[in-house]
Amino acid sequence: MTDSEALQRAQAVRHFNRFYTQHIGALHEHLAKSAFSLTEVRVLNELFRGRAQTASALGRNLGLDSGYLSRLLTSFERRNLITRRPSELDARQSLISLTDVGHAAYAPLDTAAIGEVCVLLDSLAPLDQDQLIASMKLIERLLGDQPKHELVTLRQPRAGECSWLVHRQAQWFAAQHGWDQTFEGLLARFVADYAQRRDSVREMCCIADQKGMVVGSVCIVAVSTTVAGVRLLWVEPNVQRLGIGTQLLGESVRFARRAGYTKLTLTTAATLGEPRRLCERAGFKLAGTTAERRFGKDLTIERWELEL
Incomplete structure (x- = not known):
């Protein structure tokens, strides 16, 4: 600056x-x-x-x-x-x-x-x-001196919150990692497809709420009849390492099992340490890596999987 x-x-x-x-x-x-x-x-x-x-x-x-x-x-x-x-x-x-x-x-x-x-x-x-x-x-x-340790509850998204999550993540990844607008387009497609399908039995979106503030999110979407994918996994940077990501991913695993899936997948970039840490703690295994040009950057894309 x-x-x-x-x-x-x-x-x-x-x-x-x-x-x-x-x-x-x-x-x-x-x-x-x-x-x-x-x-x-x-x-x-x-x-x-x-x-x-x-x-x-x-x-x-x-x-x-x-x-x-x-x-x-x-x-x-x-x-x-x-x-x-x-x-x-x-x-x-x-x-x-x-x-x-x-x-x-x-x-x-x-x-x-x-x-x-x-x-x-x-x-x-x-x-x-x-x-x-x-x-x-x-x-x-x-x-505030200690604003971060308030109780976090998980709930369904309210009108406009999924779109706000697209805005928030696109804004943050552009500022921190230089990712371009194609990342925002990818997030927007996830949200649009999820909202249009409205399949509450096979898919879900969960908001982490702290005193009325959105501090995190996760979505589970159907990849196939037996495989579900984790999307929009996000925790606000200033409240990370407080268990919110673990709470969100744990709820994802429970939902996927209830919905009858046999595998849960998550795709992330190797440069992002927080998703890897959450995956390892939740029992996911690294299934493979590929070098790709994404979001205006040369990235190593990791695919994590959890057998349910």
Whole structure:
């Protein structure tokens, strides 16, 4: 990346920060009419939503200076908004909880804040709301300290998700490996053929869902009456090595067996280490390799097979 490109990206982030800050300020205009500052409301919200916490945990979660937070908590204690009790795990720490007075003081602010967000969302069409929330979740996943270990569930694809997977994989392989548009065309044909056949007995597509975000996928398609092929096996790069690929491939094997296939195949390029690792762990055997010109590159194509 050139210095010019890096600067443009930094400026784009700063532009979004200004835009977001303005909107957050608008959403919290009601605070001027309350007895609490925005920072005080953030602390109250943290205590309102969770169990008793220590001051160090509050400071860490909210990014607040320890001295400032100490003064703020002392003020809360004087106003009977919080209580402190010694921690059973660490006598040097105190557990902080909202009192009944604290709950009563914060509850109207929470209700008002939710109402303002609902007004903001109501100005958008339902599909735009979904796109906005998905984008917010993506930012959390990419920038959060520990966003990657959330529970992953497997489900059927929703409208548009298979096409999105084509877009996502074509985009990533072009950026990382220089593959050309013929790869996107191949993926698009897989998806089109699968969607048109709609054979739920012999074929399936599975989405890995993490808190409403698509983080992986796999499809099983019929190659013959006895052989099935793995297609669109994908795990988002920033959540790889967390067992998601193993989960997807394991579900593929179970489906293929239930559908009566005797063999499951997977084709990949030798330069891609992740599919090979998943195949080996699932018990696939390397059945052969060929040198081919694919996707604008000279590749060694590997064919993996699993006897069912």
